[in-house]
Amino acid sequence: xxxxxxxTAPPAEPASYEAALEELEQLVGRIESGQLPLDQMLAGYxxxxxxxxxxxxxxxxxxxxxxxxxxxxxxxxAPE
Numbered sequence: 001x002x003x004x005x006x007x008t009a010p011p012a013e014p015a016s017y018e019a020a021l022e023e024l025e026q027l028v029g030r031i032e033s034g035q036l037p038l039d040q041m042l043a044g045y046x047x048x049x050x051x052x053x054x055x056x057x058x059x060x061x062x063x064x065x066x067x068x069x070x071x072x073x074x075x076x077x078a079p080e
Contacts, residue, residue, distance in 0.1 A: 011047060017058040024051040 014020035027048050031041055 011050070014051065014054055017055060020051045020054045020058075024048055024055070027051070 014023060027044050030036060031044050031048070036044060
């Protein structure tokens, strides 16, 4: 009889850009240390790719918002 594989839930989406960036920095440090077993390194790489995609998505969204603000003329501010 085949052995049932353990399924784990995917890691939760980060609460914010800053949280994702912090987790990504810690993950890169662990991977670069060279102390992780191969399977953990692969899992870390996959998590890192997901975190990077999350950060890029957030940055793109903010950039789009800035473009909208620039187009509406809100960028012309002069101190009184």
